[in-house]
Amino acid sequence: MPSVLNKFLLLFVLLTTIFSAHNTLYAKETDSSKDLKTEIKDYISHHLEDAYDFSLFSYTNDDGKHVYIGIPLPVILWDGGLQVFSSSKLHHGESVAHVGDNYYKLDHGKIYKTDAQGTITYDETNHATNIAPLDISITKGVASMILIALLMFWIFRSLAKSYVENKGVPAGIGRFFEPIVLYIRDDIARPNIGDKKHGKYMSFLLTVFFFIWFLNLVGLTPLGVNVTGNIAVTFGLALLTFVITNFTGTKDYWLHIFDPLGSSMKWYAKIPLYIILIPIEVLGIFIKPFSLLIRLYANMQAGHIVLMSLIGLMFIFKSWLGSPLSFGLAFAISLIELLVALLQAYIFTMLSALYFGFAAEEHEHH
Amino acid sequence: MEKLISEFSIGLFFWQSMIFIGLLLLLRKYAWGPILNAVNERETSIKDALASAEAARTEMENLHSDNQRILKEARAEKEALLKEAQSTRAQLISAAKEEAQTEAQKILSQAQEAIQNEKRAAINELREQVGSIAMDIAEKVLKKELESKDKQVQLINQLLQDSDLK
Numbered sequence: 197m198p199s200v201l202n203k204f205l206l207l208f209v210l211l212t213t214i215f216s217a218h219n220t221l222y223a224k225e226t227d228s229s230k231d232l233k234t235e236i237k238d239y240i241s242h243h244l245e246d247a248y249d250f251s252l253f254s255y256t257n258d259d260g261k262h263v264y265i266g267i268p269l270p271v272i273l274w275d276g277g278l279q280v281f282s283s284s285k286l287h288h289g290e291s292v293a294h295v296g297d298n299y300y301k302l303d304h305g306k307i308y309k310t311d312a313q314g315t316i317t318y319d320e321t322n323h324a325t326n327i328a329p330l331d332i333s334i335t336k337g338v339a340s341m342i343l344i345a346l347l348m349f350w351i352f353r354s355l356a357k358s359y360v361e362n363k364g365v366p367a368g369i370g371r372f373f374e375p376i377v378l379y380i381r382d383d384i385a386r387p388n389i390g391d392k393k394h395g396k397y398m399s400f401l402l403t404v405f406f407f408i409w410f411l412n413l414v415g416l417t418p419l420g421v422n423v424t425g426n427i428a429v430t431f432g433l434a435l436l437t438f439v440i441t442n443f444t445g446t447k448d449y450w451l452h453i454f455d456p457l458g459s460s461m462k463w464y465a466k467i468p469l470y471i472i473l474i475p476i477e478v479l480g481i482f483i484k485p486f487s488l489l490i491r492l493y494a495n496m497q498a499g500h501i502v503l504m505s506l507i508g509l510m511f512i513f514k515s516w517l518g519s520p521l522s523f524g525l526a527f528a529i530s531l532i533e534l535l536v537a538l539l540q541a542y543i544f545t546m547l548s549a550l551y552f553g554f555a556a557e558e559h560e561h562h
Numbered sequence: 563m564e565k566l567i568s569e570f571s572i573g574l575f576f577w578q579s580m581i582f583i584g585l586l587l588l589l590r591k592y593a594w595g596p597i598l599n600a601v602n603e604r605e606t607s608i609k610d611a612l613a614s615a616e617a618a619r620t621e622m623e624n625l626h627s628d629n630q631r632i633l634k635e636a637r638a639e640k641e642a643l644l645k646e647a648q649s650t651r652a653q654l655i656s657a658a659k660e661e662a663q664t665e666a667q668k669i670l671s672q673a674q675e676a677i678q679n680e681k682r683a684a685i686n687e688l689r690e691q692v693g694s695i696a697m698d699i700a701e702k703v704l705k706k707e708l709e710s711k712d713k714q715v716q717l718i719n720q721l722l723q724d725s726d727l728k
Binding site: 323335365399427428431435 | 568569575577578579582585592594595597600604
């Protein structure tokens, strides 16, 4: 463990340095033209959003043009037929993409269908009124998820293989991950779901734990992916918890929702109570996974905002005292975020297991 | 809230669901299943090994107590054997003694008998010899007494007188 931690620490020092370096570039160039604070604010909110290409960094060249260094990703639109084109055509919203007979333009992180000139009309609340076609592009977030999925498959497949090759003893990186797998089984699944029924939930719990943890960790790198801080992703994860909970719910689980008092009271006495109780219980079915999705989203989002704001402070202070101070703070927050990355994955898994436990419970009727 | 909803990207949700479910199914088949199986197998094998070690231990204990018991029995048997041997020896000795005594008695009595017989024979012989010596003496005395005729007649007369014929 200590060596792993050391590696992470080293990585962090490295990452923060790189991060600040390209921020400097960005900040210096725009210093004169725009207010630095607004610039940083825009930069942060831009970072928090998903992107259509995997940009590593960007700068403004001598001609005053933005140059983006990164990998373009495929844009997939459903607009009366499947439209697939490279995100490099969008030029980060600076020009109109001409695909077939259609024109598309990127505006505030969304793709809109436009005319050849790329006019976008706005209503009074500053929302674009152009048609936004159904967008299932491989964005930066999707690409990160694919990479993490591949990484996870490789790690755990090799762990599974090492058991066969090594006669039941893990080898290599599996030695680090096996205790975590066992921890999830013995300290999350078993106590919450029960010895008999935990087996069928294990795959989900393990996958969701490592998926969130790895994505959280990737989110801390200067690649700037903010996948678990995206509401669509946490919604998808919580939705699965919701679906699994309610589809594996036993008779007792549903009885607990629609007849929480059981036979402890006469039926006519229960009616006035149930007018209040049942809606609360039914609401609870939705609130539980909803809390999961909001918790993960808000924690990761907040972490990114705090971290990036502190890094941004370095360029606002520009003094011998302030900048190192905010660097130190950013470094400390990075370490906390490292913990939060694990903690949020743990909490999501733990609470999912708890909800599965409610769904799987079978107790004597009182 | 409105910002959250407008930020919500259906594409990202779609891909997230696809990737996650795909990953879940793949990992279940190729990773979690084998991993958890291997771990379970290992745990049961450890449990079995512990149980068999325990069984071996109790067996050893049993064996040990068995040995102890056998040793005890052997010792008891040895003692019994010794005791028996001792008693047999004593018996043998006493029997031999008795036999020797009776034998000695027998020999003694035989010897006594023989002595008695010899003695009797000797007495008889002595008697015969004494008889014959007496006869000889008597003969010689008679020869001397009855040398003259008148003496003979005198004796006959005396004898006739003595034997009062009636």
